[in-house]
Amino acid sequence: MSVASMATTHTAKTSAQDSAGLLVLDDLSKRFPTPEGTVVAVDHVSLSVKQGEFFSVIGPSGCGKSTLFNVIGGLISEYEGNVTVAGERITGPHPSVGMVFQEESTFPWRTVIENVSFPLEIEGMPKAKRYEKARHFIHMVGLDGFENRYPSELSGGMRQRVSLARTLASEPKILLMDEPFAALDEQTRLLLGDKVLQIQEELKQTTMLITHNITEAVQLSDRIMVMTYRPGKVKRVVDINLPRPRTSEIVGSDAFGHYVAQIWTDLREEASRGLTEDEGRRVTRATR
Amino acid sequence: MNRSALARIPGLPALFGFGCLVVSILAFEILIRAGVINRFIVPMPSQIAASFERVIIEEHLLERFVLTFKECFYAAILITLVGVSLGALLHRVDLLRRATETWVAAAASAPTVLMYPLFLVIFGRSSTTIIMMAFVAGLPPVILKTIEGLSGTRRVLINVGRSFNLTQSQMFWKILFPAAMPTIFVGLKLGLIFTLINVVGVEFLINFGGLGQLINDLAERYDLPGTYAAICFVILVSVVFFVVIERIERWLRPAD
Ligand SMILES: Nc1ncnc2c1ncn2[C@@H]1O[C@H](COP(=O)(O)OP(=O)(O)O)[C@@H](O)[C@H]1O
Ligand SMILES: [Mg+2]
Numbered sequence: 001m002s003v004a005s006m007a008t009t010h011t012a013k014t015s016a017q018d019s020a021g022l023l024v025l026d027d028l029s030k031r032f033p034t035p036e037g038t039v040v041a042v043d044h045v046s047l048s049v050k051q052g053e054f055f056s057v058i059g060p061s062g063c064g065k066s067t068l069f070n071v072i073g074g075l076i077s078e079y080e081g082n083v084t085v086a087g088e089r090i091t092g093p094h095p096s097v098g099m100v101f102q103e104e105s106t107f108p109w110r111t112v113i114e115n116v117s118f119p120l121e122i123e124g125m126p127k128a129k130r131y132e133k134a135r136h137f138i139h140m141v142g143l144d145g146f147e148n149r150y151p152s153e154l155s156g157g158m159r160q161r162v163s164l165a166r167t168l169a170s171e172p173k174i175l176l177m178d179e180p181f182a183a184l185d186e187q188t189r190l191l192l193g194d195k196v197l198q199i200q201e202e203l204k205q206t207t208m209l210i211t212h213n214i215t216e217a218v219q220l221s222d223r224i225m226v227m228t229y230r231p232g233k234v235k236r237v238v239d240i241n242l243p244r245p246r247t248s249e250i251v252g253s254d255a256f257g258h259y260v261a262q263i264w265t266d267l268r269e270e271a272s273r274g275l276t277e278d279e280g281r282r283v284t285r286a287t288r
Numbered sequence: 289m290n291r292s293a294l295a296r297i298p299g300l301p302a303l304f305g306f307g308c309l310v311v312s313i314l315a316f317e318i319l320i321r322a323g324v325i326n327r328f329i330v331p332m333p334s335q336i337a338a339s340f341e342r343v344i345i346e347e348h349l350l351e352r353f354v355l356t357f358k359e360c361f362y363a364a365i366l367i368t369l370v371g372v373s374l375g376a377l378l379h380r381v382d383l384l385r386r387a388t389e390t391w392v393a394a395a396a397s398a399p400t401v402l403m404y405p406l407f408l409v410i411f412g413r414s415s416t417t418i419i420m421m422a423f424v425a426g427l428p429p430v431i432l433k434t435i436e437g438l439s440g441t442r443r444v445l446i447n448v449g450r451s452f453n454l455t456q457s458q459m460f461w462k463i464l465f466p467a468a469m470p471t472i473f474v475g476l477k478l479g480l481i482f483t484l485i486n487v488v489g490v491e492f493l494i495n496f497g498g499l500g501q502l503i504n505d506l507a508e509r510y511d512l513p514g515t516y517a518a519i520c521f522v523i524l525v526s527v528v529f530f531v532v533i534e535r536i537e538r539w540l541r542p543a544d
Contacts, residue, residue, distance in 0.1 A: 073451055099451040103444040109466045109543050119452050122462075150543040170452060 021048030022206050023072065023174050027081035030067050041067040043231035044081070049174070049208055054200055056209045056221040058263065060271040064232025065210045066102070069178040072208070073099045085174060098172030102179040106151040106162045112138060113147040115162050119170035137165040140199055157181075157188040161195070168199070175207045181216065190248040193219045201245050214267065215251060218242075218259045226266045229274040236266055331513040336520070339513035347502055347514070353521055356487060356498030359415055360525060363422035363483045367430050368476060370423070375434025375472075376460070385435065396428035401489055408494060415497060418490045426483030433475025437468025473537050480533065484526050499525070 030042040041064040049055045059065050070076040072083055074093035083090040085097055106115050113134050120130035138147060141161040151159050160180055167175065181189045193216055199205065200220075211217050217224050218240055226235040240259055242250060250256050295301060313333045319325045320332045343349050378385040378392075404421060411417040441464050449463045491500025499522050506514040 075447055075450060093451050093453050095453060097451075099447075101444050101447060103442075105444045105448050107445065107463070107466070109469065109541060118462075122452055122454060122458060152543060
């Protein structure tokens, strides 16, 4: 596609997007055939994320969050229903979608700056230019001075920030994150939340965060979708009307506590259902 | 100070290793002089040292050293290029891999050196025979470890590549290959051991060329100090190769 035609499709679609949203899931389902029968990981999920919005998906583990992440990221190309980004149907990895993974995903053989400039290197940007740009994003995630370190020399939280900076460097229209801070301790997680809030202020980045942590979801989001456990459906979508700019200090406020309690009520049912089902399965397996 | 702290003092491990060598040489010298070890089977280290000059001058040792070194070098280059490429090919084409992996593993433990008559017929009594035999002996571990390294690449790193829309060749050169590098080096070092053994072994066997032939000659003349002196130079060849490959590894993988 030529640059000109790309530009026209883009402008033609902007007006439609304002109402429809930048990322739209329309009746999305994903089933996995397994030897024990079909697992419905995502069941008829519809949602729409607006330009500049911070949207979180929360649910107990095993409810289909990562499947949702992989479908939107284009890593699972076969699904039922429709997923569109800026009006284009997702059939594979889309250049407008940037992904941050749950597992440690920095390249251990590259320094911080080489990691962060990776997507720019793939685009063919000359070294001096891509390093300059990478430095900007390294600064943004607060890793100045660590440009020439290797991931093995960094803490877990710092490595996740490297991954975040690397994805930001590709300047995606939508930033998708799958439990990026799940492996970190609570304090680090709150402080990284602050970092994410700052970045959000600065870039007005459209973001979809997948998490199982309520505090994190309320601290960061404009809207939160609570998912049910098996099959993964939309249980409720909650608007978070907390003032911005926010910091982690908001965690102490009454309004914050109110939201946390509300979401916990929803999530509790699902999580305990997940727990009993898991145990039930373990018992059947043990007695088999 | 605990033991691991001792190990971290710069130069101490190397010094300790060298010390052990000196001590065992001295021990041999004493045991042989005392008659505990038969001096007609194991010559005294001092005799070996004294024979260096003779062996170097009379037996053209430097030329032989260079010849053996060259044969090792070519065989090492061959196992690297062919082994890594074949490993990458087998990793890529699953059918080929399933069809051949067991054979390659079997070849790794087969005494290929026994095939030297075949190689003599094909390549003649020449350096080529020696290089080819060393190549065949060192190849399987490189192939196997290359496959292992490439298929052991963490799923999430491949997914990062996919999410950035990498082409097949970018995926290989920017993610799979660097991720496999540590394992490939394990294969190269293993392969190199077989290669070096085979170079000297085949020289010895077909009585041609470098240090292996010299050892053959000296042993037949019952020049034991000379034989051991020549063996020292064989060890020197391996030491040089391993120092070089470790340098290359550190240069290619500065991360660890
Ligand atoms: N490739 C797959 N094949 C079969 N089942 C899968 C596959 N991926 C995920 N699942 C199943 O789908 C459900 C949702 O998984 P996942 O999306 O990873 O949940 P979450 O990220 O919320 O913990 C789980 O029951 C899981 O076992
Ligand atoms: Mg998950």
